[in-house]
Amino acid sequence: MTERGAARRPDHLSAVPDAPPGPATDIGDLVRAVARGDEPAFARLYDLVSPRVYGLIRRVLRDPAQAEEVAQEVLVEVWRTAARFDAARGSATSWIFTIAHRRAVDRVRSEQASSDRTMKVGVASVETPYDEVVDEVAGRLERRQVRHCLDDLTELQRQAVTLAYYQGHSYREVAELLKTPLPTVKTRMRDGLIRLRDCLGVEVTS
Amino acid sequence: MTTTDIHALVGAYALDAVDDLERAAFERHILACDGCRGEVDELRETASRLADSTWSVPPPQLRTDVLAAIGRTRQLPPGESARPEPDARAAVSRWRRYTAGAAAACILATGAGAATWAVQEQRVRAKNTAVAAAELREARTQAILAAPDLVVRTAPMIGGGRVTVASSAQQAASVVSLRAERAPATDRAFQLWTIRDVAAPAPVDAGLLAPGEASAAQIVEGVPGNEVFAVSEEPAGGSPQPTQVVAQVLLT
Ligand SMILES: [Zn+2]
Numbered sequence: 001m002t003e004r005g006a007a008r009r010p011d012h013l014s015a016v017p018d019a020p021p022g023p024a025t026d027i028g029d030l031v032r033a034v035a036r037g038d039e040p041a042f043a044r045l046y047d048l049v050s051p052r053v054y055g056l057i058r059r060v061l062r063d064p065a066q067a068e069e070v071a072q073e074v075l076v077e078v079w080r081t082a083a084r085f086d087a088a089r090g091s092a093t094s095w096i097f098t099i100a101h102r103r104a105v106d107r108v109r110s111e112q113a114s115s116d117r118t119m120k121v122g123v124a125s126v127e128t129p130y131d132e133v134v135d136e137v138a139g140r141l142e143r144r145q146v147r148h149c150l151d152d153l154t155e156l157q158r159q160a161v162t163l164a165y166y167q168g169h170s171y172r173e174v175a176e177l178l179k180t181p182l183p184t185v186k187t188r189m190r191d192g193l194i195r196l197r198d199c200l201g202v203e204v205t206s
Numbered sequence: 207m208t209t210t211d212i213h214a215l216v217g218a219y220a221l222d223a224v225d226d227l228e229r230a231a232f233e234r235h236i237l238a239c240d241g242c243r244g245e246v247d248e249l250r251e252t253a254s255r256l257a258d259s260t261w262s263v264p265p266p267q268l269r270t271d272v273l274a275a276i277g278r279t280r281q282l283p284p285g286e287s288a289r290p291e292p293d294a295r296a297a298v299s300r301w302r303r304y305t306a307g308a309a310a311a312c313i314l315a316t317g318a319g320a321a322t323w324a325v326q327e328q329r330v331r332a333k334n335t336a337v338a339a340a341e342l343r344e345a346r347t348q349a350i351l352a353a354p355d356l357v358v359r360t361a362p363m364i365g366g367g368r369v370t371v372a373s374s375a376q377q378a379a380s381v382v383s384l385r386a387e388r389a390p391a392t393d394r395a396f397q398l399w400t401i402r403d404v405a406a407p408a409p410v411d412a413g414l415l416a417p418g419e420a421s422a423a424q425i426v427e428g429v430p431g432n433e434v435f436a437v438s439e440e441p442a443g444g445s446p447q448p449t450q451v452v453a454q455v456l457l458t
Binding site: 035037039040042043044046047048050051052053054055056058059064068071072075076079080081082083084089090091093094097098100101102105145146147161162164165166168169170171172174183185186187188189190191192193194196197200202203204 | 214220221222223224248255257258260262267387392418420
């Protein structure tokens with residue numbers, strides 16, 4: 001698989017503009033516009049982030065119907081609280097995914113409280129959603145960096161980070177699942193994230 | 207909980223792997239501890255990158271529902287702090303958990319219950335039709351993606367994003383996935399094209415996305431045998447010929 005598309009461009013299709021069309025679509029700019037009540041800006045923001053917001057929530061909850069419900073809550077929350085986004089504490093993208101992840105985890109925990117999660121997971125895992133198959137192909141390139149960096153962690157770091165992030169487990173549950181003492185799990189979550197941060201080159205300039 | 211304990215929670219907190227009380231305690235702690243505050247910002251930014259690999263096409267209905275919902279939702283003014291009072295948050299979260307079941311019971315007990323039920327019933331029926339269609343598409347998609355002669359090609363889009371074409375000559379079809387970083391304006395739409403012969407180009411319409419839609423994943427029949435797959439940005443109703451090409455994937 002190569003990026004040959006850009007290399008050889010047939011002449012008849014040269015109606016390509018030098019500058020990209022449409023208004024700016026930096027996610028941070030969009031969130032600032034949304035904070036001023038700009039609904040078209042919100043629609044553009046929706047198109048940019050909703051596949052990852054929905055995908056993340058579905059990954060954690062595993063039930064497409066519930067994921068849709070929680071994704072709606074999250075995206076409306078982004079609209080409602082856009083004015084509270086603080087660029088000094090991180091990127092707009094991260095702000096949005098933090099809201100999404102927390103909501104998904106809250107839902108998982110309240111499901112556990114009502115003790116029907118196992119059943120729901122059992123039902124949901126039978127189907128193979130259509131777009132999951134497509135994503136498998138489409139997402140390969142984008143995933144490569146994250147995958148590569150996850151592979152760079154120790155087994156325990158990787159397990160601790162992914163069980164918490166992708167499955168919504170608390171560090172106590174992770175400790176139980178991995179048969180590892182609590183302080184060790186806390187430490188592996190922290191140093192695992194630090195190693196990921198360095199591998200991905202993440203920076204917050206405040 | 208001692209201070210030493212609470213510093214150590216920074217990773218678990220960034221992963222939302224703490225309980226409500228620890229969350230509240232940690233949020234109170236970082237108001238006073240600059241070290242943890244800086245570290246948690248970075249680790250949370252890092253954790254968010256894990257969402258890069260979770261991309262999934264949401265149901266089209268979600269867009270309609272969300273855009274309708276924001277029209278009814280009042281926005282918060284800019285505040286001193288984006289963080290609610292830690293104790294309040296924990297309390298609310300616990301309250302929500304304990305009252306979720308009670309709230310549902312309340313709705314059913316009132317007159318509104320019947321209306322709610324009717325609406326849900328309608329949604330279920332609409333969903334069943336959608337599910338049947340989705341199952342057919344899924345079977346076809348899997349057949350294409352599982353084909354032994356599958357070839358996957360990808361190209362960047364102008365303005366950011368990527369088009370991926372997974373083609374099988376045996377299946378005489380492709381699964382096309384498009385994800386633009388830049389959505390077209392709401393009166394514009396992406397249109398898909400196949401071009402059999404670059405030397406004598408006559409682009410053939412291969413589908414039109416919804417206006418303003420930035421991402422899609424769909425089956426396109428008859429792509430193998432063509433030399434180029436192209437995406438253009440057009441007026442919402444589509445064009446007979448591409449006017450503004452934003453991506454091209456060479457198929458040969
Ligand atoms: Zn501290």
